[in-house]
Amino acid sequence: MGLIEKVIDWIDERAHVKDIYRTQMVEYKVPKNLTFPYVFGVLALVTFAIQIISGMVLILYYKPSIADAFDSATYTIMGEIPFGWLFRHIHAAGANFFMAIVYLHMFTGIYYNAYKRPRELVWIVGWLIYFVLILTALSGYLLPWGQLSYWGFIVTTEIPGSLADAPILRDIFKAIAETIVLWMKGGYIVTDVTLGRVFGSHVLIYPLILLALVGIHLYLVRAAGISNPEGIEYDKKKNPDKFVPFHPYVTLKEGAYVMWYLAVFFFFVFFHMGHFLPADNFEPANPLKTPPHIAPEWYLLGFYEVFRSIPSKFWGFVAFNALLIFLLILPLLDWSPLKSARRRPLFFVAFVVFMISSMVLTILGTMEPTPMNAKLGLIFSFLVFGFFLSLPIISFIEYGWYKAKGGKQQ
Amino acid sequence: MSAWDIIKTIIFGGSTLVFFFILWFYNPFKHVEHYEVDEEVKGIIANPWKKTESGKTIAEEGRELFIASCSSCHSLRYDGIYLMSVQSNPKWKNIEKSAGRPIYRHGVLYKDRFFVPKDVYEAFAYEDLQNLKAALGQVPPDLSATYLARGDGYLYQFILNPQKVLPGTSMPQIFNPQYDEQAKEKVAKIVAYMKSVNVPPPKEQVKRNVMGVLVIAYFIVMGLLLWKYRTNLLKRLGYY
Numbered sequence: 001m002g003l004i005e006k007v008i009d010w011i012d013e014r015a016h017v018k019d020i021y022r023t024q025m026v027e028y029k030v031p032k033n034l035t036f037p038y039v040f041g042v043l044a045l046v047t048f049a050i051q052i053i054s055g056m057v058l059i060l061y062y063k064p065s066i067a068d069a070f071d072s073a074t075y076t077i078m079g080e081i082p083f084g085w086l087f088r089h090i091h092a093a094g095a096n097f098f099m100a101i102v103y104l105h106m107f108t109g110i111y112y113n114a115y116k117r118p119r120e121l122v123w124i125v126g127w128l129i130y131f132v133l134i135l136t137a138l139s140g141y142l143l144p145w146g147q148l149s150y151w152g153f154i155v156t157t158e159i160p161g162s163l164a165d166a167p168i169l170r171d172i173f174k175a176i177a178e179t180i181v182l183w184m185k186g187g188y189i190v191t192d193v194t195l196g197r198v199f200g201s202h203v204l205i206y207p208l209i210l211l212a213l214v215g216i217h218l219y220l221v222r223a224a225g226i227s228n229p230e231g232i233e234y235d236k237k238k239n240p241d242k243f244v245p246f247h248p249y250v251t252l253k254e255g256a257y258v259m260w261y262l263a264v265f266f267f268f269v270f271f272h273m274g275h276f277l278p279a280d281n282f283e284p285a286n287p288l289k290t291p292p293h294i295a296p297e298w299y300l301l302g303f304y305e306v307f308r309s310i311p312s313k314f315w316g317f318v319a320f321n322a323l324l325i326f327l328l329i330l331p332l333l334d335w336s337p338l339k340s341a342r343r344r345p346l347f348f349v350a351f352v353v354f355m356i357s358s359m360v361l362t363i364l365g366t367m368e369p370t371p372m373n374a375k376l377g378l379i380f381s382f383l384v385f386g387f388f389l390s391l392p393i394i395s396f397i398e399y400g401w402y403k404a405k406g407g408k409q410q
Numbered sequence: 411m412s413a414w415d416i417i418k419t420i421i422f423g424g425s426t427l428v429f430f431f432i433l434w435f436y437n438p439f440k441h442v443e444h445y446e447v448d449e450e451v452k453g454i455i456a457n458p459w460k461k462t463e464s465g466k467t468i469a470e471e472g473r474e475l476f477i478a479s480c481s482s483c484h485s486l487r488y489d490g491i492y493l494m495s496v497q498s499n500p501k502w503k504n505i506e507k508s509a510g511r512p513i514y515r516h517g518v519l520y521k522d523r524f525f526v527p528k529d530v531y532e533a534f535a536y537e538d539l540q541n542l543k544a545a546l547g548q549v550p551p552d553l554s555a556t557y558l559a560r561g562d563g564y565l566y567q568f569i570l571n572p573q574k575v576l577p578g579t580s581m582p583q584i585f586n587p588q589y590d591e592q593a594k595e596k597v598a599k600i601v602a603y604m605k606s607v608n609v610p611p612p613k614e615q616v617k618r619n620v621m622g623v624l625v626i627a628y629f630i631v632m633g634l635l636l637w638k639y640r641t642n643l644l645k646r647l648g649y650y
């Protein structure tokens with residue numbers, strides 16, 4: 001018996017890890033026909049781990065005060081500390097990858113209708129993760145204290161202020177808007193106090209909430225079972241041939257995908273950081289000088305473009321919040337028990353339109369706000385809204401077809 | 411895989427790749443101002459660590475030029491250059507020693523240059539900075555990380571002819587090619603110096619590149635090995 005086995009036995013005798021391994025890894029069965037996009041869940045988890053570990057290193061050298069923040073990030077971390085640059089690159093690239101992977105994961109969930117019964121809670125907790133993730137990203141973006149950080153934060157925190165443009169009950173909406181803006185900024189102007197507060201929430205409050213939510217999300221996935229790309233819920237006992245053991249069938253496959261994902265990730269970290277550490281942000285924050293083009297980071301540009309292309313500020317604000325709410329109540333909008341775009345031709349078309357429109361909205365957000373772009377933005381905003389609002393009708397039609405065919409699963 | 415599967419893969423995979431290519435590599439829809447360095451001085455900015463005939467590196471010559479021509483208005487704290495009026499103040503040496511620390515950058519220690527925190531420096535130099543503000547309309551910015559923010563093309567064109575690039579700026583035209591034959595060369599040396607402060611030296615860059623290639627190769631190979639191991643294992647278990 002080798003040393004490793006001895007150590008494992010020693011631990012097993014005390015912690016019963018072999019039982020957990022057997023019941024949770026080998027005897028845990030997942031559908032055999034899982035497709036490639038199912039990997040995004042584990043990639044998101046890996047990126048979360050990367051963010052936490054690289055953040056732990058950065059927090060040791062970062063100073064949350066407006067006098068020192070920029071210097072500690074650009075001078076101390078990038079030059080003085082051995083490999084500080086590496087951890088900053090990893091954290092900055094990881095933030096972008098995290099959002100990208102989470103978006104892909106969400107689109108996968110929508111495509112395979114993974115939000116339907118019995119997985120509604122998985123979807124709702126996932127939505128909460130997404131929401132806290134946006135807050136984490138916004139707060140983290142302020143910390144380098146560059147021009148983009150500073151003005152991006154100001155613009156983002158002042159977007160709720162558009163509530164003050166409400167057509168009715170203006171006084172009440174104005175009071176609400178002012179309160180929200182003050183909460184987000186922590187004062188009338190962005191100062192040392194704001195930076196400290198944002199730092200605290202970025203390094204402690206949001207990560208803790210995220211950790212808890214991710215734990216709940218994982219538990220719920222295990223409890224409800226992984227969805228099937230075919231959209232058919234097989235019984236594990238009646239159809240054992242449709243299932244494979246989680247280990248080694250899925251773990252090794254996703255392990256290989258994770259390795260290749262990390263290869264892509266480290267390509268960006270070592271050789272292509274220009275888009276993750278934008279040049280404009282190497283100018284220290286200057287409250288007296290507003291840069292000409294301020295836009296949020298790419299992961300919010302879709303929402304930003306919806307907000308920007310609607311002529312009224314109030315309705316723009318309502319619109320992009322409605323999009324967030326629509327995402328949350330997807331299980332209600334798409335009410336029929338039919339699952340997976342593979343079996344739903346109308347839903348497939350709607351999904352493709354939705355996906356392309358959200359991408360176009362994001363790219364329109366990077367462009368300058370010309371009247372032409374505003375018109376295009378309006379058209380694609382309508383398409384995105386059209387996707388959500390047509391879901392009940394699509395569900396109705398497809399459910400009718402399903403019933404007409406005799407209501408069988410296949 | 412059926413034809414329909416292939417079409418779906420192309421639709422979803424292709425659009426995702428195109429989308430992230432536009433966001434993370436090259437965005438043809440985004441308007442970006444472009445400034446070019448003149449052809450004859452490109453070599454100077456390309457490698458600031460090259461030795462010149464005088465035995466110094468280009469970056470060192472650029473530093474001397476920076477202190478002589480720029481430091482009456484601009485500081486460059488990441489390399490221990492402060493306003494001329496501050497550095498000539500005898501008390502400043504004590505501040506550097508007590509509040510600052512020697513510059514240490516990419517593994518090289520510069521014992522005679524000091525990094526002083528921004529608030530300490532601005533408090534000490536308050537009057538000097540206010541005088542500059544009164545004369546120029548605003549406090550001239552510290553140029554520590556300006557190279558990273560603006561890039562060499564912009565800096566070169568701007569220093570050579572500030573009014574052309576940024577009309578109405580209070581920055582004077584110090585180097586005029588009409589009166590000074592070496593003007594372009596001098597400007598290029600200053601830009602090269604600013605680059606040397608912010609960009610890792612070639613030796614360090616090579617180290618980083620080798621490290622990057624090794625890390626990427628490691629993950630690719632590990633992925634392949636895992637895949638191979640999985641195929642063999644599943645064949646033995648009868649799952650394949």
